[in-house]
Amino acid sequence: MATEGENLTLVSGFILLGISEDPKQQQLLFILFLSMYLVMGLGNLLIILAITTDARLHNPMYFFLANLAFVDIGFTSNTIPKMLVNHVTGHKGIPYAGCLTQTFFFALFVSIESFLLGVMAYDRYAAICRPLHYATSVTPQVCILLVAASWTTALGNALTHTLSLTRLSFCTNNQVPNFFCDLSTMLKLACSDTFFNYVMVNTVGSLPVFFPFVGILVSYMRIFAAVMRIPSTKGKWKAFSTCGSHLSVVSLFYGTLIGVYFNPTSSHISQKDTVAAVMYTVVTPMLNPFIYTFRNSDMKGALGALISRKPAFTP
Template identity: 60%
Template sequence: MERRNQTSISEFILLGLSNKPEQERLIFFLFLVMYLITVLWNLLIILAIRTDSYLHTPMYFFLSNLSLIDICFTSSTVPKMLVNYLSGNKAITYTRCLTQIFFFLLFGGTDSVILASMAYDRYVAICAPLHYTMIMTQKVCASLVAVCWTWACIDALIHTASLTRLSFCGHNEIHHFFCELSVVIRLACSDTLLNDLMVYTIGGLTTVMPFIGILISYTRIFIAVLKIPSAHGKKKAFNTCGSHLAVVCLFYGTIIEVYFNPTSTHTAQKDTTSTVMFTIVTPMLNPFIYSLRNNDMKRALRMLFSRKPGLSL
């Protein structure tokens, strides 16, 4: 009888970052510019790496994959938000909401694992330089990337499929600018224990395991660098890792702020701001971090621009 009184909802309302028209216009233009910069600069990184044979190495192979993932990751949430602000209609259907969750988890999980693969690459380059070419072969690099996508895809499928067993019959307002998994779970009017367990176990592994791998890799790198006798050698070794470390700190710092802080410290506004950081700001900054700190990337980008009349770097 209780089930009969429940009404299944067919859409959710994405409340976004603000409900004030003047702020919404500012947010629209700000996020449009950020999205265009993200797509443009990450595409430039991919093109520069593909057109410069000197950059056909494992490190830049992983970097080009990271740039592609960052484009997809941002594209899974921002375009829908921009359309909502432009049209004034903040509704998203149940099916599209689940689709958005799937792709957000897919690209976010792949991002996390690819960063761990890049850390392993730097570990081999610094701690076993004589064996680097034998260890980091094209086959190994392709296999690592395939594992990244497969792992993240399985994780995304499990979470998305588990949402289909939930009933949504009451509130349909999402206090976010996209369908975020934990927020959608909290809207369900059926038992969510299994979903919560999967978020903290399977979902946690997708974030925690790569992070542990990165910590282990950089601990060994740090120990190896300390053993280098010359100051120039130490500086060169740290420079090869500096860009990657900056990206890792940006990505995981905001994830930890959102998902691994005590629930008592959470507010909707705080969580949304932190989510904006790792879903939009970090993918936008990644290509700048790598291009500004890397002389090889600067040279490759100059060569790329010099081939296009009227463009300069």
């Protein structure tokens, strides 16, 4: 809240303080983040190309995975390139419009990823619990509709929060104690009344996280109950193995996200928040391709065929 006499003129830009101000650590972090960004981009791009080119992977599970890989590329590309450019140029500034743009796309991709993880849980539920109806319940049309609904809802959510930010004033404190602008950071920097914004965050903003998360929990409770009824140990292991990768990604994504945005904290950005931000903006998107291919023979085969430029099928 602004005190009397403070300048309420809208600031022209912000300063991204980054993760560390130590020059030696900055050099190491630059190499580390550049490497992770390249690995993330290459890994997710290979996932998309493999699924697109291999007919064996033209099914709902891999269709959703390809969309998730695309979202991961956009998610990380919204923050890391700017941080790397700032490091190279020595300029830590970001324009007001650029900060709002980062906030918008951050909210957009977080919401879409959350919805996609929920949709993928439903796909696993339908495949394991209702296998006889799977082909008729999870059709290509349904898959496209679910993805389109995820994007549309996420777009509305991101627009709502970004537009509500434009009504706020930012005073003398324009230093962002992070390496990118996100909704939580911007609200903590605002010097005008943020009550309405926090109401929106705790109501509308929580829905793209809350509903998919509850859907995932319900889906896996039913999956677990169905798998436990399988008489053979081999059958149980095979059913669980199809869900292991998704559960790992869900744990990484929601664990860090909920820890930051749904945990009561003080008005300042803590080091824990920054570490968590690194986890869900860089580490998780980088690890997703490895998690989904590590124990997936079909994906390994498709990637091997893609890299070696050999046909995925041999006559």
